[in-house]
Amino acid sequence: MSLRLSTVILPVDRWHEGGRAKWQRAEELGFHAAYTYDHLSWRTFRDGPWFGALPTLTAAAGATERLRLGTLVTSPNFRHPVTLAKELISLDDVSGGRITLGIGAGGNGFDATALGQQPWTPRERADRFVEFTTLLDRLLTEDAVSQQGTFYSAEEARDIPGCVQRPRLPFAVAATGPRGLRLAARHGQAWVTTGDPKLYEEGTPEQSAEALRGQVERLGKACAETGRAVGGMEKILLTGFTPERSGPLESLDAFVDFAGRHQELGFTELVVHWPIADSDFAADQAVFEKIATEAPAQLAAAG
Template sequence: MSLRLSTVILPVDRWHEGGRAKWQRAEELGFHAAYTYDHLSWRTFRDGPWFGALPTLTAAATATDRLRLRLGTLVTSPNFRHPVTLAKELISLDDISGGRITLGIGAGGNGFDATALGQEAWTPRERADRFGEFVPLLDQLLTEGAVTEYGARYSAVEARNIPGCVQRPRLPFAVAATGPRGLKLAARHGQAWVTTGDPSLYEEGTPQESVEAIRGQVEKLGGACAEIGRDVAELEKILLTGFTPDRRRPLESVDEFVDFAGRHQELGITELVVHWPVPDSDFAVDQVVFEKIVTEAPAQLR
């Protein structure tokens, strides 16, 4: 199987001042998918422009060809979302895009989103508990026309979602998870699984240690699938790059990228996601080299 190459476009540009052009260029370059982060603000971009994910994807859906480029979040979390309202927005977005949406979804973290609504930041256990309710309820809301479900943290009362998604039985979930509870959710509800590698290795680890850590994650995903009698091969396995010890090195040349991609393809990774260049940031790479990688590397990875 060939390795799919996708990109994540940070929502930092006004739509008519460069935003639209990036999504259209992503389509022209032949990316499998273009994602964006679903945050209220994020890391070093907190005090600069940052636009909403779902409106941005709606605009991208109308600016790109419905036969060529998938679109999605990478990732959405419960930090400031509720399954009932999110389901309605996703069904609308899937319709507008012609059935091109993938929902990347994760448990969230302790970033700015975690307290923006005035709540205390959740503990890791609370995030896992919420994620464990959020994903199954969202799955139900996207596949059934009317849902009533009472949970400890999330409920739906006669929630209507007619006509449902264009994609059947619903749009695909790409579940970001590395812990046992999250991996079980990925196995049961995911059409794809997402990892960024092992964050503990980012500062001090080596590229080879990172590869071995991801190998272990893939094996644990296989174990979670086996527990429910599912073939792990049914799940796409997505690596969001930029958070491994390699940092930006894979985007320095075509050869560097092919080497990086090949090592992860051997682990079973089926889709690599690279950050669209953002000047004066952690994602500042040469645009010319970036586009050369996108156009030349895939042929070497088949």
């Protein structure tokens, strides 16, 4: 597979004060897809503007024509499969079949307790992720679903006419542990990782590459266990969380080097954060746009 370049646009701008323009510019620059985080708030942005992911994607669908759109990632923290399925089917319809659902187990923090619940244990979070994803898969592919689960249930939940994309919109499953990788192998059209979080502060690029190589290998084993060829699955790296941090966005050459090394590891899509001044995702906009327009051709030529 050739390497695709995508971006993630955090929902921090009012739609008519820069929000719309970013999504339209992402399409003009030729990105394969533009994603957004599906959180109620996030880390250093918690005390500033932060808009909902699905309404933002709906607006982006109306403001663009070709760009794929999606979440990186949606989690069970404050979502329920029954209501989420209805919203996704509607969004897939509005966009003309351009939606990818990034889905993960979620983590601790504000999203994990915003509805008043106690934080889940790692075991419960993993259990919920499996049940959530399995039920959501059914809801998006069947007209009516009844299922009683430990955490999530549906009673004659109807989702007619279903997704524009058949049999349903694609799942990009974020996972690094054994259970999550098996879930990705069973239900994912793509797999997502941010690398090894333990290496973010003090790790080296070489250590990060080795960790990512190991993740790809474990994904391959999980696919083999389900009788699936791992080569047919998209492998997505959400950048900005490896030891290189924002370094690859400092120049076109730096990015092409970074991207080429990760393409060799088997990744088929790299996602870069749209620059946000005075944040962890600060970058020169002109350099960012040069990377978007020129890096794919250089990588294709090198490959």
